[in-house]
Amino acid sequence: MIEELMKQLGSEKVSMNETELTRHSQDESCHPGVEPAVICFPESRSDIEIILQIAQEQHVPVTAYGAGTGLEGGSIPVHGGIILNTERMKRIIDFSPEDFTVTVEPGVTRKELNESINKHGLMFPNDPGADASIGGMVSTNASGTTAVRYGSMREQILDLEVVLADGRVIHTGSRAKKSSSGYNLSGLIAGSEGTLGIVSSITLKLHGIPEHTIAARCTFPTAKACAEAARLVLLHDIPVMRLELVDAVSVGEVNRFGGYQFPEKHSLFFEFAGSKKTVEDEAGLVEELMRDAQCEDWEVAADSLERARIWKARHELSYAYRHTSGKEVLGGDVCVPVSRLPELVDYSRELAEDAHMKAGVFGHVGDGNFHTLIVYDPKKPEEQKKAEQILERLAIKAIDSGGTCTGEHGVGIGKKKFQKREHGEALEIMKEIKQLFDPDGILNPGKIFE
Amino acid sequence: MIEELMKQLGSEKVSMNETELTRHSQDESCHPGVEPAVICFPESRSDIEIILQIAQEQHVPVTAYGAGTGLEGGSIPVHGGIILNTERMKRIIDFSPEDFTVTVEPGVTRKELNESINKHGLMFPNDPGADASIGGMVSTNASGTTAVRYGSMREQILDLEVVLADGRVIHTGSRAKKSSSGYNLSGLIAGSEGTLGIVSSITLKLHGIPEHTIAARCTFPTAKACAEAARLVLLHDIPVMRLELVDAVSVGEVNRFGGYQFPEKHSLFFEFAGSKKTVEDEAGLVEELMRDAQCEDWEVAADSLERARIWKARHELSYAYRHTSGKEVLGGDVCVPVSRLPELVDYSRELAEDAHMKAGVFGHVGDGNFHTLIVYDPKKPEEQKKAEQILERLAIKAIDSGGTCTGEHGVGIGKKKFQKREHGEALEIMKEIKQLFDPDGILNPGKIFE
Structure with a gap:
């Protein structure tokens, strides 16, 4: 071979x-x-x-x-x-600023893509934190901090070129912004983690870079209060660019890791972006809403440096946890209907406390998607086991609350065991589709399905 | 039987x-x-x-x-x-204002849905004009005037309950706003026009009703200039609620049908919606952009009555054409990359003029999606034939321009002949998926595929 x-x-x-x-x-x-x-x-x-x-x-x-x-x-x-x-497949095959579209090979990373298009006033907004490749982001239907405004990866895809297991090459869409023609193969391939075909090029929607951006943060006495305050923003249909919950433990962690001085309290972090007047209005309105919800403070980043600092800190969060010397981190990624978020966040913390494990909770509160990181000592197998049990109970609770065991990380190996519970009979259909696309099972075997 | x-x-x-x-x-x-x-x-x-x-x-x-x-x-x-x-299946099964979700039976129409939820400050935004059933809108991946802001039907769906041909009942999603778990069956079923299963309930995302709305219109000397001006709005990433092109012929048609007095010129119709200050800013900014693009006039609806009148007129457009006594209307529905829109709009008019047929062009210019209506005399088969040929050439041109033969109406019977040209090898995969879901071909046979 x-x-x-x-x-x-x-x-x-x-x-x-x-x-x-x-x-x-x-x-x-x-x-x-x-x-x-x-x-x-x-x-x-x-x-x-x-x-x-x-x-x-x-x-x-x-x-x-x-x-x-x-x-x-x-x-x-x-x-x-x-x-x-795919790291050698980094060509930008076609860039049409007049259409807000770009076609790239799968190995281009999101930062590389933005570097090459930002100068034309356009951006690719999806931001999972890591500098993931576009192909990888397609495969897991990645999203991140800006999904509250722009949706997940699937919503950015106009067309995929896919090499199928039997050698056929297909295009799943076109360069039109929407279509009602034929079956939606783009959405099917996106999120299938390389189990249905290998994506060889991706055509994405782009967006104009907002003229002006404001970052702000505020704190509340409980994580639950944060989640409830975030709902007010959604209810007012304010198109925030980012809306993140970071619990007190996690703020502390990132402060120590990056030398920040954020108040070590349960916090909401906001970003507003658009025309100058519009974002000032939006930030003003959200401040009012947060004060009505009895936030403890409200602080707007003084300048773009401070703004960049806030989001740098947010992105360093999971690295901050991983940085603790001699420790490892297990992470969960559930997504639930927003009304259930406060309860799930509490549940997550409770599980960790009952098990005497250090854990932090943070995430994309506008989407009901949050991550639980549990720190354990890799030399103590019982600790890892306890961490796994916590995340398992959390995933089950999320599914039983009308949510999903993974909001953006994908199934991979770790979430296979929850697929039957989450999808029921639909899992059989998924397996049949897998069988149709890849009868010999050569494409990423051992993933998604048991 | x-x-x-x-x-x-x-x-x-x-x-x-x-x-x-x-x-x-x-x-x-x-x-x-x-x-x-x-x-x-x-x-x-x-x-x-x-x-x-x-x-x-x-x-x-x-x-x-x-x-x-x-x-x-x-x-x-x-x-x-x-x-x-499905007209007797009109139950609202679950309404969760706190989650911005609703679960309905397929026979509920979009107006019925809005009537029952608007009082809670929430709305279902998708608006194809007609009071379509939610089930029907799922089946064609319908969109309409607000898709420029909220996306098509597919983007509104959180979960579908589907009865498959073999009697299995599946759920394709959950009530979480996003998920990376398993294959995206919601997107596959949406737009499949009842050929893969029968949808028995639909869980949709809802949105807050904007506090304030402004409608405006302006005219340009050519339809092409309209399309180019619309691109400026997109480039500034202004989240307009509606952005419609209506050509001069169509404005005349609707004026006569509804007794309106809109200037009979190539027009853009706008709607801005959000908090009062924000939409006033947006409308102001767009006015500046339109004046820079040398619009001939700019008029803001004085009050909500006049605003309602504008959108009533827009929705009556296709009925206005159909109303011409003794005539019938054939309609096309192509969607192209926005940069190609001016050219396609011109091409469409040119084809009609060359054939000496009365035709109007209008549509969702923010999405690159437009409709061409051609009026013909049903007693003259050669006229119908000419109309069909025009729409056929237009669909082919749209596909060859990187677009699609249908932006929102679906394939049904009329667009089957373009499927191979548009989807190429992918059409074979679609047929295999159809075969997998419905081996005996009992579900809406004769649609989508030849």
């Missing part, structure tokens, strides 16, 4: 280097690493076609790998085989 | 009345009517299950029928069989 890959791709696109094998055995999650047999670095769609053809002929698994920033083990090659790393 | 339906459903839910057979032979399109053998009026999900079971056993087609406002013949039972009319 490896010989054939080298012959057809050229040896410079194939690696079995020990460092590379190790790097590709893992993502940013705590799931145990598994080394692939070989790593391929395709440089074009036809390279992807070659890889899939060889894999199909020789019944070898193929797992796509982007920037390696996944949090549920989606790119860990649990059955070995080939890692298809 | 009919005996069995009567026995299992009760005769009051089954009709072969001549008037009912005629009513259900058509929608609002010009596609030739075909009478079903029988019409069933299910009152619950279990009635739908019974109908599908009998249809499956006896190999009889089942075509779902909502409010009958379709424009591509999607609900015409071209192979006879059973019409499954």
